Amino acid sequence: MKLAYQRRTWGLFAAAIFLSVLSTSLTPWALSRIKNVVIMPLSLSSSVDGVYSKSLGAYIMSLVIGIVIMSSEFQHHTAIATFLAAPKRISVLVAKLITAAIWGALINMVATGFGMISGKIALGFFKNVAQPDSYIFGDYLASAVLTGAVLAVVGVAIGTLIRNQNAAISVGLVFFLVVDRILGLVWTEGGKYLATGLITAMMQLHINIKSPALGLGINSADYLDPWPAAGLMLAYGIVFALVSLITLSRDID
Amino acid sequence: MSSIEFKGLVKRYKDVTAVDDLSANVEAGRITGFLGPNGAGKSTALRCLLGLAAATEGEALIEGHLYSQLPHPMKKVGAVLDSSGFNGALTATQNLKVICTAGGLDSGRIPELLKLVELDHASHKRTKGYSLGMRQRLSLAAALLGDPDILVLDEPANGLDPVGIAWLRTFLRNLATAGKTVLVSSHQLAEMQHTVDDVIIINRGRLIAAGPMAQVTEGQTLEDAFMRLIGVAK
Numbered sequence: 001m002k003l004a005y006q007r008r009t010w011g012l013f014a015a016a017i018f019l020s021v022l023s024t025s026l027t028p029w030a031l032s033r034i035k036n037v038v039i040m041p042l043s044l045s046s047s048v049d050g051v052y053s054k055s056l057g058a059y060i061m062s063l064v065i066g067i068v069i070m071s072s073e074f075q076h077h078t079a080i081a082t083f084l085a086a087p088k089r090i091s092v093l094v095a096k097l098i099t100a101a102i103w104g105a106l107i108n109m110v111a112t113g114f115g116m117i118s119g120k121i122a123l124g125f126f127k128n129v130a131q132p133d134s135y136i137f138g139d140y141l142a143s144a145v146l147t148g149a150v151l152a153v154v155g156v157a158i159g160t161l162i163r164n165q166n167a168a169i170s171v172g173l174v175f176f177l178v179v180d181r182i183l184g185l186v187w188t189e190g191g192k193y194l195a196t197g198l199i200t201a202m203m204q205l206h207i208n209i210k211s212p213a214l215g216l217g218i219n220s221a222d223y224l225d226p227w228p229a230a231g232l233m234l235a236y237g238i239v240f241a242l243v244s245l246i247t248l249s250r251d252i253d
Numbered sequence: 254m255s256s257i258e259f260k261g262l263v264k265r266y267k268d269v270t271a272v273d274d275l276s277a278n279v280e281a282g283r284i285t286g287f288l289g290p291n292g293a294g295k296s297t298a299l300r301c302l303l304g305l306a307a308a309t310e311g312e313a314l315i316e317g318h319l320y321s322q323l324p325h326p327m328k329k330v331g332a333v334l335d336s337s338g339f340n341g342a343l344t345a346t347q348n349l350k351v352i353c354t355a356g357g358l359d360s361g362r363i364p365e366l367l368k369l370v371e372l373d374h375a376s377h378k379r380t381k382g383y384s385l386g387m388r389q390r391l392s393l394a395a396a397l398l399g400d401p402d403i404l405v406l407d408e409p410a411n412g413l414d415p416v417g418i419a420w421l422r423t424f425l426r427n428l429a430t431a432g433k434t435v436l437v438s439s440h441q442l443a444e445m446q447h448t449v450d451d452v453i454i455i456n457r458g459r460l461i462a463a464g465p466m467a468q469v470t471e472g473q474t475l476e477d478a479f480m481r482l483i484g485v486a487k
Contacts, residue, residue, distance in 0.1 A: 006340070006342055006343070007342065008342070072340070076338070076339070076340045076341065077335055077338040078338055078339065078340055078351075079338075080305060080334050080335050080338045081338045081339070081352055081355075081395065082355055083304070083305060084303060084305075084326070084327070084332050084334075084356075085326070085327055085352050085355035085356035086355050086356065087303075087304045087320055087321040087323075087326055088321060092355075249307075251300070251305065251306040251307060252300075252305040252306070
């Protein structure tokens with residue numbers, strides 16, 4: 001109820017849609033020409049799949065909503081009222097986790113849906129565009145739901161651990177947008193177990209571009225299979241939920 | 254059975270003992286002042302009572318139970334601990350609805366309570382525009398949402414102007430007359446003299462006196478009695 005009342009929630013929703021639409025609709029241009037060399041022609045299904053995969057690019061907003069759900073209790077000092085109304089902390093945490101998972105999944109799914117539509121429109125400006133693989137729309141939406149739910153749960157854990165909202169959001173964004181991606185690039189073996197690697201794995205992209213000249217070493221076969229990736233993502237969610245429970249047992253100021 | 258019992262309550266933060274072996278009772282249907290200077294440990298003791306802070310030793314009970322064990326805590330105890338505890342982006346009505354949802358309460362009483370605390374004219378205004386006095390009144394409305402038998406109020410007169418303080422005094426007296434038990438903490442001894450029936454006085458975390466007002470003050474003003482009890486010449 002609190003989320004629905006807050007303008008910030010709808011702002012995050014709008015931002016997620018904007019991010020997804022922007023990255024998906026610009027990708028056909030960016031993907032088809034890198035350093036003025038056509039490396040992934042849109043006449044290939046895998047290239048078109050790659051375009052649509054960008055619709056999942058707003059997953060970070062699910063993380064942010066998870067952080068906000070928990071840390072706003074401490075920022076606005078409403079934690080006291082909340083824990084007076086519901087003193088069993090595990091009940092509060094479970095309610096927060098469920099709420100976060102639902103909103104995280106919803107935001108990511110809706111943003112992904114809008115992204116796909118914008119991708120379809122953008123691809124309409126190109127000639128000789130291949131049809132995407134038939135499974136991708138369902139798979140991407142399913143990935144969006146799972147990724148959104150799990151990242152929102154991770155966000156709740158971060159918001160519980162770091163009670164300063166700005167610091168919590170900063171830490172979350174820096175980790176997922178910077179550290180995770182750098183690790184994924186410099187430590188390929190381990191990178192597939194991190195959030196970005198798992199999300200990529202769940203999308204079942206079939207891309208293999210190993211071009212030393214362009215500095216590209218992308219091969220989607222290096223990632224986990226979709227189901228193990230989804231399982232590991234869920235496991236991360238459970239671990240972070242347990243971390244939340246431990247940190248929430250501290251005194252409430 | 255007393256409404257509220259502190260039984261050997263101790264709360265330590267690393268090397269600092271905020272509450273030191275506090276034992277005292279609050280009787281039903283009376284207004285009890287929980288008094289002491291700033292930093293005496295009043296708020297910490299109340300937080301332990303309400304399950305927001307874990308006791309290091311001992312316990313604080315409400316009708317024989319820990320707050321967290323009460324089946325419907327908001328129907329038994331209403332608490333005002335922090336008047337800033339509202340989401341400023343929400344209106345008074347929305348904030349109270351959120352609390353009702355969290356506490357499993359019917360939100361039907363909200364208009365009646367906002368009228369009781371004289372905030373009905375501002376019920377649809379965002380609380381970030383509220384004055385401190387308005388937030389204190391809204392906190393009282395929140396505490397009464399479950400129509401509880403016991404009220405625990407931490408410094409409710411803070412920030413109130415003389416009119417607000419007089420309003421609060423009448424408000425608390427009406428609650429006690431209606432059979433409610435009220436535990437109200439304050440460092441404003443002169444004001445409490447006119448408000449409470451019983452007192453629990455603590456200093457540096459330790460109990461220094463407890464009982465009916467007349468028995469504790471021995472004919473002095475509350476302020477003079479307090480100075481005498483803590484051994485400070487006035």
